[in-house]
Amino acid sequence: MKPTSKAAIFAKEIPYAVRSCHTNPSISCGECRLGELCLPIALDAKEILRLDEIVKQGRALSKGDYLYHQDEEFKAIYAIRAGSFKTFKTSRDGTEQVTGLYLPGEIMGMDGISSNRYGSSAIALETGSFCEIPFHLLEDLSTKIPSLQGRFFRLMGQEIVKDQQMLTLVSxxxxxxxxxxxxxxxxxxxxxxxxxxxxxxxxxxxxxxxxxxxxxxxxxxxxxxxxxxxxxxxxxxxxxxxxxxxxxxxxxxxxxxx
Amino acid sequence: MKPTSKAAIFAKEIPYAVRSCHTNPSISCGECRLGELCLPIALDAKEILRLDEIVKQGRALSKGDYLYHQDEEFKAIYAIRAGSFKTFKTSRDGTEQVTGLYLPGEIMGMDGISSNRYGSSAIALETGSFCEIPFHLLEDLSTKIPSLQGRFFRLMGQEIVKDQQMLTLVSxxxxxxxxxxxxxxxxxxxxxxxxxxxxxxxxxxxxxxxxxxxxxxxxxxxxxxxxxxxxxxxxxxxxxxxxxxxxxxxxxxxxxxx
DNA sequence: CGGTATCTTGACTGTTGTCAAGCCCCGTGG
DNA sequence: CCACGGGGCTTGACAACAGTCAAGATACCG
CATH class of the missing domain: 1.10.10.10 (Winged helix-like DNA-binding domain superfamily/Winged helix DNA-binding domain)
Structure with a gap:
């Protein structure tokens, strides 16, 4: 329930010279060492530059901060840069059910695509940072860059596979x-x-x-x-x-x- | 384990005049009464015609027939027209775990997108029919028809939401x-x-x-x-x-x- | 340094799994 | 048409794993 972003403070504490994705919040996709795990896989240098234009980089959160809330309007997906996050659903009776654990290089928020509302809440488990990718811009760009569209199809497919593995595990x-x-x-x-x-x-x-x-x-x-x-x-x-x-x-x- | 398709036989038994999707295997997307549930949502008439060009329609299966096998190369997704299907994973020790139930208008096979192999097997629970949509053609067409891309993003998002609901249910x-x-x-x-x-x-x-x-x-x-x-x-x-x-x-x- | 959240451990209970027997429904073939 | 067979379903007895409740220990944060 803390909407306060600590991005500004965090940015001051970390020297810009540190060109490492998980410590420097304002690094670009092209420079991010998580690039090979994250969204940019399968993109060439020029395409990554175009992706960079729509990615809002380098915001930071501390433990307990929300990335998004369940039932809130879906606007963006989030790429984890540092730290760890959990997603959870809150049912009417107040029970919380954890639905996901997310680590750096992974993408959160895809459960909001179909209904335009997030299906779960996302919260930082420790100090961390992330990139925000407005979904409508990603959709626009995907029609122009086929390899980005393909990448995102595969990313969503991965989420499906992951969820089904969890399902068989819990069954x-x-x-x-x-x-x-x-x-x-x-x-x-x-x-x-x-x-x-x-x-x-x-x-x-x-x-x-x-x-x-x-x-x-x-x-x-x-x-x-x-x-x-x-x-x-x-x-x-x-x-x-x-x-x-x-x-x-x-x-x-x-x-x-x- | 029965690879035999009964499409031909099935087609003979059903008069073409019956313009109902679930009984006539060779109907087009534009005419299919499942259109409003299936892939074509959000497409206009002209776009549906282009979709029709890549959809292989009207194949039929009887109880126990496989739609695809786990670990087999991923080539297409499948839209259910009639009947019901289950998906299941077989683990090394031979145990079968049911992972999904699919009814007419629903799309199967999306668990193969990320790794290029189906993550589960799909089998007909009764006599049924389906449309096959080669994935690479769908990808190509999606770059040309933004509303189709959007529709498919949402469809995959739905699958993610559905799987997560199953997960919370089983937990x-x-x-x-x-x-x-x-x-x-x-x-x-x-x-x-x-x-x-x-x-x-x-x-x-x-x-x-x-x-x-x-x-x-x-x-x-x-x-x-x-x-x-x-x-x-x-x-x-x-x-x-x-x-x-x-x-x-x-x-x-x-x-x-x- | 104090307070709270988190974690461990124990005793008891209960739902569900396991094993087993028998029934029912349906399709097959005589 | 009926007998037979087999898969699918129900029901019971028992055991076991995990849930619940409770108390106490430990770690973490301000």
């Missing part, structure tokens, strides 16, 4: 399997960003994880306890160290590499 | 709620097609429903028993009659209309 009822799969998901997404796949910090609380996976926070806690006892992961509060990756994959019923 | 762990929500979903989709929202036939077996909802078939059966005992629905095998719609919505925790 298959083993709590251990769900938690293991979440750890592996974070691990592989970290790996893509050249971060350690075996040592990371959970961006969500036990309650959020539980809500996301369809179990209670107590169960999440107990599963972490079990996995630790089996020497598969080391859990120190939010700090996770994967000790036995094959065993973790076995529990998650993931057989192939990642 | 919230009441079996009664899940079954009630499925009944309501079928009911409202029937309503859109001008069919009875209170009296319909379940296209899936108990086992399929259970797999889709993340419960066992026995639980599905018991829930139907409970709902019947409460005089909320009348269940006669696959035949469903909704007697107390408000009560059903209450169980499904749907408060609003639809």
């Amino acid at each position: 298959s009822n083993a709590a251990d399997e769900r938690v293991a799969a979440l750890l592996l998901s974070i691990s592989s997404r970290n790996h893509r960003r050249k971060l350690s796949p075996t040592h990371f910090r959970l961006p969500m609380t036990r309650a959020d994880i539980g809500s996301y996976l369809g179990v209670t926070l107590e169960t999440v806690s107990r599963v972490f306890g079990r996995l630790q006892k089996l020497a598969i992961v080391k859990v120190d509060n939010r700090e996770i160290e994967v000790i036995d990756m094959p065993a973790l994959k076995k529990i998650a019923k993931v057989h192939d590499g990642d | 919230s762990n009441a079996a009664d709620e899940r079954v009630a929500a499925l009944l309501l979903s079928i009911s409202s989709r029937n309503h859109r097609r001008k069919l009875s929202p209170t009296h319909f036939r379940l296209p899936m077996t108990r086992a399929d429903i259970g797999s889709y909802l993340g419960v066992t078939l026995e639980t599905v059966s018991r829930v139907f028993g409970r709902l019947q005992k409460l005089a909320i629905v009348k269940v006669d095998n696959r035949e469903i009659e909704v007697i107390d719609m408000p009560a059903l919505k209450k169980i499904a925790k749907v408060h609003d209309g639809d």
Whole structure:
């Protein structure tokens, strides 16, 4: 419920010379090191410049700040630059259900496209920054740049695949399997960003994880306890160290590499 | 595993004079009475003609026939004209997990866009027919017809919203709620097609429903028993009659209309 | 340094899964 | 037309995993 953007303050604290996407909020798509994960994949240099013209860059948020609210008018999609975000639906009785976890290079807000209203709220789990891409401008540009249209079709397709994977995960009822799969998901997404796949910090609380996976926070806690006892992961509060990756994959019923 | 198409046979049985989409397999998009539900929404007459040029119409399938297989190369998306279809994922150990139920006017196959391979298999639950839309042609045409691009963005957005609704449904762990929500979903989709929202036939077996909802078939059966005992629905095998719609919505925790 | 949010652990309960038996419906073939 | 067979469905008994409630410990923020 804090509408205040801290973009200005954040920008002052970070010297412009730092040409790294996740620390410098005012960098362009062409210079952003997340480019190869984010929207610009499949675009050439000239096309990226045109994309840059419609992307509002470098806004920052701190923990608890909203990116958008459920049922609010859909105007833009958001590319995560730094930090982590969750999306959640609030039902009439006030219950919150976490529907997504988003890390740098990923795109949020696509659940608003069909109905012109966001289907969920998005909130920062820690200090972070993002780029805003007004959807109507993206649509216009997509008709002019076929490779951008193709990229965005594929991006939406990815979201569909991701959601269906979550669905099958949550339908298959083993709590251990769900938690293991979440750890592996974070691990592989970290790996893509050249971060350690075996040592990371959970961006969500036990309650959020539980809500996301369809179990209670107590169960999440107990599963972490079990996995630790089996020497598969080391859990120190939010700090996770994967000790036995094959065993973790076995529990998650993931057989192939990642 | 039956690759045989019965299009030819089917076409013979139905007189061409019947200008109704779901019975005449060789009707065009412009004439199809599902047009207002399907891909052509938001297109004008001239644009629909161009869409018609890329749509392969009127193929028919009988129960158990595959529309496409998991991991097979993604070539096209499919618009359902008649009948009902399910999508499912097969995991390495042979377990099948139902991931979707598709009724006339709905589009299947979008889970193949991002990776160029279908993420699930699609099979006919009864005799039915469909239109095939080669994706690369749709992409080409979309760059030329902005309203088609917009329509397809929205269609994919709808799929994302639908999947996320399933996710929240399956996460919230009441079996009664899940079954009630499925009944309501079928009911409202029937309503859109001008069919009875209170009296319909379940296209899936108990086992399929259970797999889709993340419960066992026995639980599905018991829930139907409970709902019947409460005089909320009348269940006669696959035949469903909704007697107390408000009560059903209450169980499904749907408060609003639809 | 104090207060609150988060996390862990325990005991008990309950819904759902599992296993098993039997029924019903429907299509097939005699 | 009827007998047969098999898939689909129902129902019951029991067990187990996870939910609920509660208390206490720990971490984090101002």
